[in-house]
Amino acid sequence: MSEYWLIDLHAHTVCSDGLMTVRELLLTAKKQGLSGIAITDHDTIGCVKKALSLAREIGIIAVPGIEVSTREAHLLLYGILDELPEKYRFKPSILEVLDYARENNYFSSIAHPFGRIFKPYPVVYLREALLKADGVEVINGRTPPKSNEKAIRLALNYNKIPTAGSDAHIPEEIGSAKILLREPVEDYIQIIEQLYRKSHLVYGGRGLGQIISTILKKRIRRLFWRK
Numbered sequence: 001m002s003e004y005w006l007i008d009l010h011a012h013t014v015c016s017d018g019l020m021t022v023r024e025l026l027l028t029a030k031k032q033g034l035s036g037i038a039i040t041d042h043d044t045i046g047c048v049k050k051a052l053s054l055a056r057e058i059g060i061i062a063v064p065g066i067e068v069s070t071r072e073a074h075l076l077l078y079g080i081l082d083e084l085p086e087k088y089r090f091k092p093s094i095l096e097v098l099d100y101a102r103e104n105n106y107f108s109s110i111a112h113p114f115g116r117i118f119k120p121y122p123v124v125y126l127r128e129a130l131l132k133a134d135g136v137e138v139i140n141g142r143t144p145p146k147s148n149e150k151a152i153r154l155a156l157n158y159n160k161i162p163t164a165g166s167d168a169h170i171p172e173e174i175g176s177a178k179i180l181l182r183e184p185v186e187d188y189i190q191i192i193e194q195l196y197r198k199s200h201l202v203y204g205g206r207g208l209g210q211i212i213s214t215i216l217k218k219r220i221r222r223l224f225w226r227k
Contacts, residue, residue: 004033004035004180005035005036005180005181005183005184005185006033006034006035006036006175006178006179006180006181007034007035007036007037007038007061007063007178007179007180007181007191007200008029008034008036008037008038008164008165008166008168008174008175008177008178009037009038009040009063009065009076009078009109009137009163009164009165009178009179010038010040010065010067010076010111010137010140010141010163010164010165010166010167010168010177011025011029011037011038011039011040011165011166011167011168011173011174012040012041012042012067012167012168012169013025013039013041013047013051014047015039015041015044015045015046015047016041016042016043016044016067017042017169018041018168018169018170019169019170019218019221019222019225020168020169020170020171022039022047022050022051022054023054023058024171025037025039025051025168025171025174026051026054026055026058026060026062027058028171028174029060029174029175030058030059030060032174032175033175034060034174034175034178035060035061035181035185036060036061036062036063036185036188036191037060037061037062037063037174038062038063038064038065038076038078038165039051039062039063039064039065040065040066040067040076040165041066041067042066042067042069043066043067043068043069043084043089044066044083045064045065045066045080045081045082045083046083048062048064048065048066048080048081049081051064052064061185061186061187061188061191062188063078063079063188063191063192064078064079064080064081064188065077065078065079065080066080066084067111068084068088068092068097069091070091070092070093070094070097071091071092071093071094071122072093072094072121072122072123072126072129073094073110073111073113073121073122073123073129074110074111074112074115074121075094075097075098075101075108075109075110075111075133076108076109076110076111076137076163076165077097077101077106077107077108078106078107078108078109078188078192078195079105079106079107079188079189079192080104080106084097084100085100088100094123094126094129095126095128095129095132098129098132098133099132102132107134107135107192107195107196108132108133108134108135109133109134109135109136109137109161109163110123110129110130110133110135110136110137110160111137111140111167112137112140112142112143112147112151112167113136113137113150113151113154114143114147114148114150114151114154115140115142115143115147120150124154130154130158130160131158133160134160134161134195134196135155135160135161135162135163135195136151136154136155136158136160136161136162136163137151137162137163137164137165138151138152138154138155138162138163138164138202139151139152139162139164139165139177139202139203139204139205140164140165140166140167140177140205141165141166141167141168141173141176141177141204141205141206141211142166142167142169142173142176142206142211142214142215143167143205143211144207144208144211145205145207145208148205161195161196161198162198162202163179163195163202164177164178164179164202164203164204165177165178166178166204169218170214170217170218170221172214172217173214175204176204176205176206176210177202177203177204177205177206178202178203178204179195179200179201179202179203180200180201180202180203181194181199181200182194182199182200182201183199
């Protein structure tokens with residue numbers, strides 16, 4: 001492993017709306033110099049176990065995760081190895097999912113709270129959810145800098161653990177936002193432990209022009225995509 005422990009905490013595979021196989025995602029992350037990457041498909045962990053197996057072969061850490069589509073926000077959960085119960089799969093309340101995460105010792109982070117074009121996700125006005133969540137994604141690779149700045153202020157106001165991730169749907173987006181760990185890690189459990197200790201730095205992000213460019217690439221890739 002590199003002396004720099006760089007982790008991308010938000011990426012999507014073919015198991016939801018990502019246009020990357022698990023192998024392609026992991027190999028690209030490895031080439032980018034990342035030590036680990038989280039598999040955070042929308043509302044499923046269908047690709048997580050394959051990622052954990054392939055990661056050992058490739059020499060990178062796969063962090064098991066999911067991005068839950070709640071009524072108030074997208075919620076990232078890390079450390080999850082089982083599919084969500086049925087009642088949490090169809091626009092559940094974020095408060096219910098946060099309680100479920102805490103009961104099962106999953107690390108939770110509110111994804112891109114200001115990531116919508118015209119208005120923030122309702123969670124930014126929901127104090128109870130902000131108090132319950134472990135973290136806030138303060139740098140998202142598909143969110144403009146001004147929106148990420150608002151997320152940083154939100155996290156500081158509630159003393160939340162900052163997280164960062166590319167939100168990659170295609171290989172070109174991987175590593176555009178990431179965290180730098182202060183200590184070496186051997187598995188995803190140690191990564192999560194460092195998040196709880198705030199033993200990391202977050203950085204990255206992209207300008208609006210770069211974001212639009214890869215959105216167009218994603219649309220082109222979808223036209224020719226074959227799994």
